[in-house]
Amino acid sequence: MKIAVIGTGYVGLVSGACFSEFGHTVTCVDKDAGKIERLLAGEIPIYEPGLDSLVARNNQAGRLFFTTSLKDAMDGAQAVFIAVGTPSRRGDGHADLQYVFAAVEELAAYIKSYTVIVTKSTVPVGTGAEIKKRLSALLDTSLFDVASNPEFLREGAAIEDFMRPDRVVVGIEGEKAKAVMSELYRPLFLNETPVVFTNRETAEVIKYAANAFLATKISFINEMADLCEQVGADVQQVSKGIGLDKRIGNKFLHAGPGYGGSCFPKDTRALVHSADTYGVPMQIVRSVVDVNEKRKLAMAEKVVKACGGSVTGKRIAILGLTFKPNTDDMRESPSLDIIPALQKQGATIHAYDPKGMEEAAHMLTDITFHDEPYSTLAGADAVVIITEWNQFRALDLARVKDLMKTPVMVDLRNVYGLADVAAYGFSYTGIGRAF
Structure with missing residues (x-):
């Protein structure tokens, strides 16, 4: 399966690398050209044990790519993961969703066939519904579904947590999106990892x-x-x-x-x-x-x-x-x-x-x-x-x-x-x- 990951921070980079280890073709996209240049040169911008070798192995195998072009990343993608930052908003402590919504509005232009948009970023309840509302104003609703797939990665043990998780949580609407998400996590189903669909x-x-x-x-x-x-x-x-x-x-x-x-x-x-x-x-x-x-x-x-x-x-x-x-x-x-x-x-x-x-x-x-x-x-x-x-x-x-x-x-x-x-x-x- 071909997927795109928006954001090459901690969650996006680890998730993208691990999905490519599952055998999927993954393109990670980021607006930070300097970060993408470093990744293309084999330099990992964060420290996480084992991540450097995981990225190198899957990049060399032709399963993991990096780009600043969202259009290129979205080409043929069946699922796109939003893994941008949601920092505390200055003043009230609420999650700042500006980067999430900016990504949603930009990716809408490149959806040409059915795609599942997945929030990997940690977002407040109701964010998925708001994403669907915004996309519905831009696209035919038959072209997409919105899913929530929160991460539970411990820094310092993130690869182990992704590959052998206690559970995977997937929030979806409809069987079509469920089929896509099930295929993405099929290696974990085979290991009998609990997958909670909600x-x-x-x-x-x-x-x-x-x-x-x-x-x-x-x-x-x-x-x-x-x-x-x-x-x-x-x-x-x-x-x-x-x-x-x-x-x-x-x-x-x-x-x-x-x-x-x-x-x-x-x-x-x-x-x-x-x-x-x-x-x-x-x-x-x-x-x-x-x-x-x-x-x-x-x-x-x-x-x-x-x-x-x-x-x-x-x-x-x-x-x-x-x-x-x-x-x-x-x-x-x-x-x-x-x-x-x-x-x-x-x-x-x-x-x-x-x-x-x-x-x-x-x-x-x-x-x-x-x-x-x-x-x-x-x-x-x-x-x-x-x-x-x-x-x-x-x-x-x-x-x-x-x-x-x-x-x-x-x-x-x-x-x-x-x-x-x-x-x-x-x-x-x-x-x-x-x-």
Whole structure:
């Protein structure tokens, strides 16, 4: 089957590459000529483990193409996936759909035979209906159907998530569109992957409900961590104790500095806005958003407290800048709140991240970046672990102690524990542990 993917960002590029691995012929289109030039030269504009080899293999096999021409991409396509950004709209937090609707209006000119238009972008409930309304004003309705096919890709594990998903959700109207979508995902049917066919509105709600629920688990365990610190409990044991209950599960119960990334922050805000639009109170999700925003700033205060109540004139070493490991994504990372808060109180920041420093340099100012962890730590008054990259899990603590001016560790991911570092003379502060 021939398909087009509009947008070569994280979702579009991963989805396009994986569909081509299924054997489909995929053309990814983007208005950013520089990005397309990089892709044509074999350079991947984002960091995702395994994506470079996947793209190269399918490009060489003649199944994966890149272009700036939507007309070329649409030629003969039986399905077109819209995978453009839907960032939070300035002012109200609602999803900004301008790029989605711009893509819809442009692609209408190139639909000559029956085509399924699929929203892969995360969009509020009702967006599919609005797309159909706009296309109906431009095209004979027999030429198209509109489907919703939300993505559930974890950054750092996106290829595995696409190839071996927990489920595939498809919101459609009519058997004709169902047949096209079934053919696209036929390799997963053969693997007995659950494929949930619903109407469009249900699929749109499923995406937001899933992300909001996971974000809720994160904010919940972070509040439990605060309680643990006050009463002498250990939040990691609490997480284990409740996570073994199959009704709860152990995923997303790791206390830390708050969630970030391209999905949870904007999707929870958008869900609250959508609920407001329909007159439905969304008090739990609203609280989740509020807890997470306050959480990030509270982490900066935790660092200040660990440094004796002041960071004025102190050198703080930051290990990890991205919102999670195995990605270069800095969007809404806790570091973007924690570092400026420390700088505002007079700290000098030295930082290292295995993949995120190039992007971080566009978002943070007055930081000295290093190319490895140990030079970052030299002369530091405190080290703060913000992102739990694997290479931070086995630091030579004796060397770290010798390099630092003051052996203070603030571990916002509980990579270590007091028992790990006490023998080296560190003053240790973790999350959700009063010891």
